[in-house]
Amino acid sequence: MLSARDVQEAGKALRGIIHQTPLDRSATFSAMAGCDVYLKLENLQKTGSFKIRGSYNKIRLLTPDESARGVIAASAGNHAQGVAYAARRGRVKATIVMPEAAPLAKITATRGYGAEVVLSGAGYDDAYLKAQEIQQQTGQTFVHAFDDDAVIAGQGTVGLEILEALADVTAIVVPIGGGGLIAGVALAVKEMAPHVKIYGVQSEGAPAVYMSKREHTIKTTPDAVTMADGIAVKVPGNLTFSIIDQYVDDVVVVNDEAIANTILMVLERAKLMVEGAGAVGLAAILNGKIPAGGKVASIISGGNIDVNFISRIIERGLVKAGRRVKITTLIADRPGTLQNLLAVITKLKANVIHVYHDRVERNVPIGQAVVEISLETRDALHTEEIMAGLRQQGYIARII
Known part of the structure; x- marks a missing residue:
């Protein structure tokens, strides 16, 4: 039977091979969550994950x-x-x-x-x-990704490091795909500090362990569709689930929207690049899925995210926050009118990213031109000020 001793032996073998990653308290996320939030930064581990x-x-x-x-x-x-x-x-x-x-x-x-x-x-x-x-x-x-005693023991060393760095931790929040990480962490932590709560987090699009935990038997999902590719698993392992069912206090789910928002927030506030699977634990904390209070450690399990994908998350996040907006309006088709429109926008302190001008579009009246302008703004309130300012100057503008 796998035990905390196996995890401890793995910890000894890993010394000098891996990084003992930081466990950093985040003042920003602590204030948002109503508890002391600590980030176990496995995204800084060798190969970019645990x-x-x-x-x-x-x-x-x-x-x-x-x-x-x-x-x-x-x-x-x-x-x-x-x-x-x-x-x-x-x-x-x-x-x-x-x-x-x-x-x-x-x-x-x-x-x-x-x-x-x-x-x-x-x-x-x-x-x-x-x-x-x-x-x-x-x-x-x-070499199984999760359903193997030696693999589970190795992943459990993350839990040992958290206990060593934060002896009075009250809860540890762990991402779950097939369950290797949470099985190892739960096994080690519950045998050494049984009062510490262990919470698992999955994506709503791949909730096999969430479903299995509730019925205390292994369940398979027909699909595993989520932006968090690292935890897109249809069925947990036999070994991992037996440990999860015994030691893990609860499993919750978060949607992809919350995951994407958390990736962007961590990038902007903590200056850290985190992949979808690595963000689910913190997403659950920030969205009230984990009981508030005490000292909560969230395992940021990895940071291997494609730069093209993160650029899409950033763009989408800016649009949602009202910091990136596209407006359209009609102007007279004569010299100087586009310059006048841009002068108004400049006065309203918006940054112009892109301008599209067309006077021959089918629905545009003769003598006028349609203009679409992409703007960078401070926030949603600034966008409202820009729209009000344009209307004041006689432009019939709308957001598209």
């Missing part, structure tokens, strides 16, 4: 024969990088099967660590089936 812990612990325990045959794994990205890094360090050949839609940054990083990458399927579960097929052909040792 996954190196379990991967290394598994690979260090391979027999010489297993090492010679190499390892294979299935992953949406973070486990892939963890296995690739650990295998390179142990001089073991690694094959990683990743979903075809895996973020390019994660695919590139995995190959950069020396692993052979095979792209297959739409999500983790498809990649897992392909990896099993290859494993049967090659005889490589399968």
Whole structure:
């Protein structure tokens, strides 16, 4: 039976291999949540996530024969990088099967660590089936992303570090995909400090553990559709769920909107880049899904987010906050009228990003032109001031 002692042994083996990541109190998020919020910054870990812990612990325990045959794994990205890094360090050949839609940054990083990458399927579960097929052909040792004693023990070292850094922690909030991280953390923490509450968080689009916990039996979801690709898993592991059902106090879900808002907030307020899976715990705290009060540690499990994707989150967040707006109006089709419109906007202290001017559009009256202007503003109130100012000057403007 896996125990806290296994986690402690893993912790000793990982010294000098991984970073002991910071546990930082956030004054901003504490004020917003009504409790002392601490961020366990595994996004600053080697390979950009906690996954190196379990991967290394598994690979260090391979027999010489297993090492010679190499390892294979299935992953949406973070486990892939963890296995690739650990295998390179142990001089073991690694094959990683990743979903075809895996973020390019994660695919590139995995190959950069020396692993052979095979792209297959739409999500983790498809990649897992392909990896099993290859494993049967090659005889490589399968390094499961979560349902493995050595992997669970390695991930549990995150919990040990939290207890060491914050002895009076009252609750730990953990992202859940297949359950390896929360199983290891819950096992270690509950055996050493049983009063500490352990809360798991999933995306509404991939709630298998949430459903399973409520019925105390493993449930499978037909789909796992969420922007948090690192936790898009249709079914928890047998080993992980048995630990979760016994030790975890509660599991909650958050929607993708809350996850995206949290990614943007962490980037802007804490100056940290966090992926969707890494943001779910803090999203649950900030949205009142976790009981308030005490000292709450949120595990920021990873920071491997595609820069193109984060740019979309930023753009969307700016629009929602009223800081990016597109307006349209009609102006007279004669020299100087566009300049006059832009002068009014300048006086209202908005920053012009883009201007579109068309006088031949089908619905535009002869002698007039339609103008669409993208603006950068301070906030929603500033946008209202701009619209009022334009109307004062006789423009019939509207937001589109």
